[in-house]
Amino acid sequence: MENLKYKRILLKVSGEALMGDQSFGIDQKVVARVAQDIQKAQALGAEICVVIGGGNIFRGVSVAAQGGDRVVGDHMGMLATVMNCLAMSNALNAMGVAAVPLTAIAMPEICESFTQRGAKRHLEEGKVVLFAAGTGNPFFTTDSGAALRAAEMGCDALMKGTQVDGIYSADPKKVPDAVRYDTISHAEVLKQGLKVMDAAAIALAQDSNIPIIVFSIHEPDGLVAILQGGGRATVVSD
Numbered sequence: 001m002e003n004l005k006y007k008r009i010l011l012k013v014s015g016e017a018l019m020g021d022q023s024f025g026i027d028q029k030v031v032a033r034v035a036q037d038i039q040k041a042q043a044l045g046a047e048i049c050v051v052i053g054g055g056n057i058f059r060g061v062s063v064a065a066q067g068g069d070r071v072v073g074d075h076m077g078m079l080a081t082v083m084n085c086l087a088m089s090n091a092l093n094a095m096g097v098a099a100v101p102l103t104a105i106a107m108p109e110i111c112e113s114f115t116q117r118g119a120k121r122h123l124e125e126g127k128v129v130l131f132a133a134g135t136g137n138p139f140f141t142t143d144s145g146a147a148l149r150a151a152e153m154g155c156d157a158l159m160k161g162t163q164v165d166g167i168y169s170a171d172p173k174k175v176p177d178a179v180r181y182d183t184i185s186h187a188e189v190l191k192q193g194l195k196v197m198d199a200a201a202i203a204l205a206q207d208s209n210i211p212i213i214v215f216s217i218h219e220p221d222g223l224v225a226i227l228q229g230g231g232r233a234t235v236v237s238d
């Protein structure tokens with residue numbers, strides 16, 4: 001076993017990342033690549049929890065934007081995260097990694113419901129646990145779900161694998177000369193209103209003293225490199 005920088009982690013994968021080059025849905029090639037990264041991290045001795053967003057399939061705000069009921073939209077968004085979790089746990093199982101999806105909204109015919117006790121047991125048995133349906137409540141995001149589960153599971157870090165390679169002074173997709181941070185505090189991210197993760201998630205991680213590591217999910221072996229103390233990422237810690 002290597003001496004890892006973070007032993008128990010929560011990996012947040014954005015739903016959009018799973019689209020690959022498609023404009024919607026799940027690209028199985030991307031799922032398999034991310035699953036490989038998880039497999040390698042686990043082989044190093046990391047204990048891995050996963051939260052996947054739903055933005056590749058559905059976001060609740062899109063219903064509200066058309067005058068519909070936001071709560072119904074959010075229910076649809078949470079169901080999208082369940083689909084992504086099932087795709088990822090399936091890919092992990094297919095490569096011989098024991099993985100179990102746990103949902104915040106009961107659907108016993110499909111997967112086990114989340115309890116902290118049950119999730120810890122699965123993790124201690126060496127399985128990858130995937131948390132589906134976010135927090136289980138409307139008006140939240142999977143970033144908040146990720147911070148919540150990271151706190152509940154006693155994770156050493158919340159690793160946000162996203163489309164960009166860290167936190168910048170402004171959205172790098174809109175402001176090409178934005179400056180990238182290697183490190184920044186939770187308080188400064190909140191103060192500057194940096195949008196890479198929602199404020200509720202950052203505040204929850206700050207309260208629970210959990211560092212957030214923002215890195216590109218598209219960088220093969222990026223996760224492993226960070227666990228080994230290298231890699232390209234922004235580390236948020238106080």
Ligand SMILES: Nc1ncnc2c1ncn2[C@@H]1O[C@H](COP(=O)(O)OP(=O)(O)O)[C@@H](O)[C@H]1O
Pocket residue numbers: 013014015016053055143161162163164166167168169170171172173194195196197198
């Ligand atoms: N200050 C910033 N630093 C980095 N990325 C930012 C920043 N502001 C906005 N973004 C954008 O935030 C996106 C990631 O946030 P979000 O869409 O919530 O991701 P996810 O779908 O992974 O939850 C990035 O793709 C980036 O374009």
Ligand SMILES: O=c1ccn([C@@H]2O[C@H](COP(=O)(O)OP(=O)(O)O)[C@@H](O)[C@H]2O)c(=O)[nH]1
Pocket residue numbers: 013014015016052053054055056058059060061073074075076077078080081133134135136137138139140141142143144145
């Ligand atoms: O605790 C939660 C988590 C997610 N969602 C819904 O699920 C959608 C997909 O999640 P998110 O936008 O966080 O996905 P990502 O941007 O990470 O792909 C959100 O837009 C919400 O509609 C929710 O209502 N409560």
